[in-house]
Amino acid sequence: MATMSSTMGSSELLSIHANDKVVSDVSTTSNGSATPLGSRKPTRSRYRHVAAAHSRPRTSCLSHDSEHAPSFLGFRNLMVIVLVVMNLRLVVENFMKYGVLICIRCHDYRKQDLILGAVLYALVPCHLFVAYIIELAAAHQAKGAIGRAKRNDVKPQDSAQVAKSFKSTWRTIAWAHAINATLSLAVTSVVVYGFIHHPLIGTVSEVHAIIVWLKICSYAFTNRDLRHALLKPDSASSLPDLYSACPYPHNITLGNLSYFWWAPTLVYQPVYPRTSSIRWLFVAKRVAECLSLSVFIWFASAQYAAPLLHNSLFKIASLDLPSILERLMKLSTISLITWLAGFFAIFQSALNALAEIMMFGDREFYTDWWNSPSVGAYWRTWNKPVYHFMRRHIYSPLVAKGWSSHAASAWVFVFSGLLHELLVGVPTHNILGVAFIGMVVQIPLIFVTLPLEKMEGISGKVLGNCIFWVSFCLVGQPLAALLYFFAWHAKYGSVSKN
Amino acid sequence: MATMSSTMGSSELLSIHANDKVVSDVSTTSNGSATPLGSRKPTRSRYRHVAAAHSRPRTSCLSHDSEHAPSFLGFRNLMVIVLVVMNLRLVVENFMKYGVLICIRCHDYRKQDLILGAVLYALVPCHLFVAYIIELAAAHQAKGAIGRAKRNDVKPQDSAQVAKSFKSTWRTIAWAHAINATLSLAVTSVVVYGFIHHPLIGTVSEVHAIIVWLKICSYAFTNRDLRHALLKPDSASSLPDLYSACPYPHNITLGNLSYFWWAPTLVYQPVYPRTSSIRWLFVAKRVAECLSLSVFIWFASAQYAAPLLHNSLFKIASLDLPSILERLMKLSTISLITWLAGFFAIFQSALNALAEIMMFGDREFYTDWWNSPSVGAYWRTWNKPVYHFMRRHIYSPLVAKGWSSHAASAWVFVFSGLLHELLVGVPTHNILGVAFIGMVVQIPLIFVTLPLEKMEGISGKVLGNCIFWVSFCLVGQPLAALLYFFAWHAKYGSVSKN
Numbered sequence: 001m002a003t004m005s006s007t008m009g010s011s012e013l014l015s016i017h018a019n020d021k022v023v024s025d026v027s028t029t030s031n032g033s034a035t036p037l038g039s040r041k042p043t044r045s046r047y048r049h050v051a052a053a054h055s056r057p058r059t060s061c062l063s064h065d066s067e068h069a070p071s072f073l074g075f076r077n078l079m080v081i082v083l084v085v086m087n088l089r090l091v092v093e094n095f096m097k098y099g100v101l102i103c104i105r106c107h108d109y110r111k112q113d114l115i116l117g118a119v120l121y122a123l124v125p126c127h128l129f130v131a132y133i134i135e136l137a138a139a140h141q142a143k144g145a146i147g148r149a150k151r152n153d154v155k156p157q158d159s160a161q162v163a164k165s166f167k168s169t170w171r172t173i174a175w176a177h178a179i180n181a182t183l184s185l186a187v188t189s190v191v192v193y194g195f196i197h198h199p200l201i202g203t204v205s206e207v208h209a210i211i212v213w214l215k216i217c218s219y220a221f222t223n224r225d226l227r228h229a230l231l232k233p234d235s236a237s238s239l240p241d242l243y244s245a246c247p248y249p250h251n252i253t254l255g256n257l258s259y260f261w262w263a264p265t266l267v268y269q270p271v272y273p274r275t276s277s278i279r280w281l282f283v284a285k286r287v288a289e290c291l292s293l294s295v296f297i298w299f300a301s302a303q304y305a306a307p308l309l310h311n312s313l314f315k316i317a318s319l320d321l322p323s324i325l326e327r328l329m330k331l332s333t334i335s336l337i338t339w340l341a342g343f344f345a346i347f348q349s350a351l352n353a354l355a356e357i358m359m360f361g362d363r364e365f366y367t368d369w370w371n372s373p374s375v376g377a378y379w380r381t382w383n384k385p386v387y388h389f390m391r392r393h394i395y396s397p398l399v400a401k402g403w404s405s406h407a408a409s410a411w412v413f414v415f416s417g418l419l420h421e422l423l424v425g426v427p428t429h430n431i432l433g434v435a436f437i438g439m440v441v442q443i444p445l446i447f448v449t450l451p452l453e454k455m456e457g458i459s460g461k462v463l464g465n466c467i468f469w470v471s472f473c474l475v476g477q478p479l480a481a482l483l484y485f486f487a488w489h490a491k492y493g494s495v496s497k498n
Numbered sequence: 499m500a501t502m503s504s505t506m507g508s509s510e511l512l513s514i515h516a517n518d519k520v521v522s523d524v525s526t527t528s529n530g531s532a533t534p535l536g537s538r539k540p541t542r543s544r545y546r547h548v549a550a551a552h553s554r555p556r557t558s559c560l561s562h563d564s565e566h567a568p569s570f571l572g573f574r575n576l577m578v579i580v581l582v583v584m585n586l587r588l589v590v591e592n593f594m595k596y597g598v599l600i601c602i603r604c605h606d607y608r609k610q611d612l613i614l615g616a617v618l619y620a621l622v623p624c625h626l627f628v629a630y631i632i633e634l635a636a637a638h639q640a641k642g643a644i645g646r647a648k649r650n651d652v653k654p655q656d657s658a659q660v661a662k663s664f665k666s667t668w669r670t671i672a673w674a675h676a677i678n679a680t681l682s683l684a685v686t687s688v689v690v691y692g693f694i695h696h697p698l699i700g701t702v703s704e705v706h707a708i709i710v711w712l713k714i715c716s717y718a719f720t721n722r723d724l725r726h727a728l729l730k731p732d733s734a735s736s737l738p739d740l741y742s743a744c745p746y747p748h749n750i751t752l753g754n755l756s757y758f759w760w761a762p763t764l765v766y767q768p769v770y771p772r773t774s775s776i777r778w779l780f781v782a783k784r785v786a787e788c789l790s791l792s793v794f795i796w797f798a799s800a801q802y803a804a805p806l807l808h809n810s811l812f813k814i815a816s817l818d819l820p821s822i823l824e825r826l827m828k829l830s831t832i833s834l835i836t837w838l839a840g841f842f843a844i845f846q847s848a849l850n851a852l853a854e855i856m857m858f859g860d861r862e863f864y865t866d867w868w869n870s871p872s873v874g875a876y877w878r879t880w881n882k883p884v885y886h887f888m889r890r891h892i893y894s895p896l897v898a899k900g901w902s903s904h905a906a907s908a909w910v911f912v913f914s915g916l917l918h919e920l921l922v923g924v925p926t927h928n929i930l931g932v933a934f935i936g937m938v939v940q941i942p943l944i945f946v947t948l949p950l951e952k953m954e955g956i957s958g959k960v961l962g963n964c965i966f967w968v969s970f971c972l973v974g975q976p977l978a979a980l981l982y983f984f985a986w987h988a989k990y991g992s993v994s995k996n
Contacts, residue, residue, distance in 0.1 A: 078834075079574075336576075363558045
């Protein structure tokens with residue numbers, strides 16, 4: 001509307017004015033006869049109305065023939081402001097529509113859920129100690145075998161024989177570990193699926209069981225390889241230097257296992273890089289971050305996500321596609337914010353606090369995944385503990401067995417999909433397979449975006465990054481959340497009731 | 499929800515693996531006794547499950563103790579995507595709520611409005627030619643005075659006497675110009691306010707009249723100073739070199755005036771920097787840009803802004819403050835988009851096309867105002883034609899008269915506020931004073947943000963830029979639009995009718 005406006009703020013103007021005098025010497029094309037008009041010294045004219053505002057040819061800075069493109073940093077600031085304002089508006093709209101939805105007393109959970117959750121939380125780690133006892137027996141037998149070998153003074157080539165005979169023993173140990181580990185996961189899953197109604201308590205129990213299960217697997221696999229390395233000391237294979245501080249049978253102690261139990265990692269190592277002291281202020285700050293982010297997430301879910309999800313139920317039930325799309329896009333912002341807050345709370349705040357308390361030196365729980373130029377780069381960087389586990393205990397051994405790296409990667413995603421389905425499907429009492437499919441779909445996405453990551457120049461990386469964000473925060477998260485939420489309400493009656 | 503995931507995409511993994519072997523030589527604190535375990539050559543281990551994932555102390559990249567802050571470029575991409583998605587959602591929501599609101603036949607304007615607009619469009623430039631006749635008479639008299647002076651062979655000190663006597667003549671000329679210029683503006687304003695109902699036709703007529711009025715003022719002031727410079731050739735004052743191609747009385751021709759009439763500037767110069775040819779393809783592209791942006795603006799206004807403004811009417815009438823705030827925030831996005839499109843259409847596309855046709859060399863109609871570190875910088879950069887006028891014909895002469903630069907700037911904004919009020923208040927038939935106040939409020943804003951502009955480092959500039967954007971696109975534009983829209987409907991009955 002106001003297409004016309006004006007001008008200038010301060011004494012800076014005068015210097016601009018003086019500059020114009022200087023540049024007015026630049027000659028220009030003209031069409032009149034030239035007669036000099038008085039002296040032309042570069043002094044300030046008394047006649048202010050004659051200054052040459054247009055003294056030389058110039059281009060508009062947005063034109064293609066402009067010498068250098070202008071900076072667009074101001075528009076970045078504008079984007080941040082517009083995002084804040086748009087979301088602030090939605091906050092106001094939400095408040096006018098629903099009022100305050102936060103209600104601490106309204107949370108209802110059955111007492112049975114809490115008790116079962118607490119029992120599971122106490123029982124699951126016991127399996128770690130069963131794994132310790134299995135390893136203790138295995139180490140005892142290995143030490144015996146080495147003692148016998150030393151006494152009989154066998155030649156190196158016979159040590160291969162020893163290792164072979166030991167392989168049959170490994171089968172027994174492997175079975176023991178498998179039964180122990182699977183039991184911990186299976187019991188938890190059955191209890192959560194059958195007896196814990198509250199989805200949050202169920203999810204926490206299931207996450208805990210999966211973490212312990214992965215730890216047991218890592219403990220068993222690592223100790224097997226350490227044992228084999230001890231039995232074949234002549235092999236070309238080497239162990240990391242780090243481990244020399246605590247060679248194989250010495251690491252099978254309760255203290256060593258307890259450290260692994262609490263250490264912020266899923267990968268067992270006899271020795272970890274350690275820090276020399278605990279900065280309690282650091283811990284306090286991280287805990288405070290984690291708590292405030294948790295409150296924020298709870299608030300955002302209850303006030304913004306919940307009414308949105310409830311609104312969507314009937315749209316999904318009636319398969320009204322434009323409405324579902326609209327709900328999905330509205331949900332994507334809140335699910336993205338919640339996810340980012342959750343990521344920071346867990347991977348930055350909680351894991352750093354835990355690492356500080358455990359004096360665990362390696363804090364690289366993630367790297368800058370938000371810049372991922374491809375979907376594959378995202379999965380390699382956002383969750384380092386799980387990435388380390390998958391790489392060391394699944395991908396790397398499969399490649400060593402002769403699998404192609406692509407096949408091994410694909411299998412990692414299939415395995416990860418199974419764990420995701422367990423994690424989401426069991427506590428929501430709906431094994432839909434959506435979480436599994438969501439993970440498996442990553443495989444083609446990774447191969448599609450792989451060339452973008454390796455492309456020269458910035459545009460390929462930006463495109464890859466955009467594909468990653470869209471697939472991640474538009475299609476992935478909110479769609480899965482919507483589907484499981486719908487399935488939950490279809491099963492427990494909200495949809496059919498109304 | 500999905501707090502756990504996994505890993506890796508391609509053969510790149512193997513190289514990461516190899517790297518870990520190398521870095522595992524970094525020594526770490528440990529607590530066990532050290533016994534070497536076989537050879538430790540950096541070859542690939544057969545035992546894949548023992549690789550040291552955690553081989554050295556590392557920090558999380560978002561921690562303060564991290565060596566270098568990570569790049570956040572990915573979040574910029576995310577912001578763009580979220581903005582697009584959020585607005586796409588609003589598009590879907592708008593469509594579901596209102597359907598298609600675009601209707602070409604529904605536009606009703608009175609025939610009288612069109613006829614009056616056309617008459618005004620034809621008559622207003624005539625005043626430019628009246629100004630030419632006034633200047634022709636003045637130049638004739640000046641040439642006579644110089645001729646007489648030459649014949650009488652007066653000494654230089656007497657030429658001051660000549661100029662003084664001429665000053666009384668200037669008073670007559672000034673009165674003639676003032677009556678002529680004011681008449682053009684006053685007649686247009688009265689006709690628009692009293693007889694043109696359609697606000698768009700009224701606005702176009704008013705803009706045209708103000709542009710011609712400013713051109714007449716510039717023509718009169720510039721020629722007065724050129725004439726004085728001719729009468730006092732011995733003064734220390736100098737004229738820009740550029741003007742030597744067409745010295746004073748030679749520039750008072752119909753051709754010279756006609757060029758100024760159509761040139762994309764409000765500042766009269768006897769000579770302008772020129773280009774040597776017209777690139778018609780360039781013109782065609784700019785015209786196409788301008789047309790498509792106009793269609794876009796019309797579409798955006800009719801489909802998105804109009805229902806929003808209509809929804810707000812009753813909220814304003816009932817003074818429901820949270821609702822007004824919510825409407826204002828929703829309106830700010832669409833008004834910002836419309837404004838940006840309008841800016842580009844006028845200052846980049848239309849003015850560049852006109853300049854190309856007129857072979858006008860100086861295309862700097864704006865500079866990168868979007869990066870403005872202060873409100874003052876914005877007003878100096880976004881509208882160069884008006885800025886040049888205000889600087890040359892108001893600010894600079896006032897400073898030469900001894901005004902402080904702050905007082906001169908303030909007066910410029912008061913003057914600009916009057917023009918704005920004329921521009922908005924007259925076509926909407928509501929002289930509310932909001933446009934005037936909007937401009938005058940810029941004065942304190944400029945002084946508040948001036949220190950930010952001069953601050954060392956980037957944070958002051960970013961803060962200044964954010965203050966500029968918020969004041970500009972959140973408070974300024976949409977609030978003014980809302981108020982004039984409300985006043986219009988209060989006067990013409992939409993509010994009282996319902």
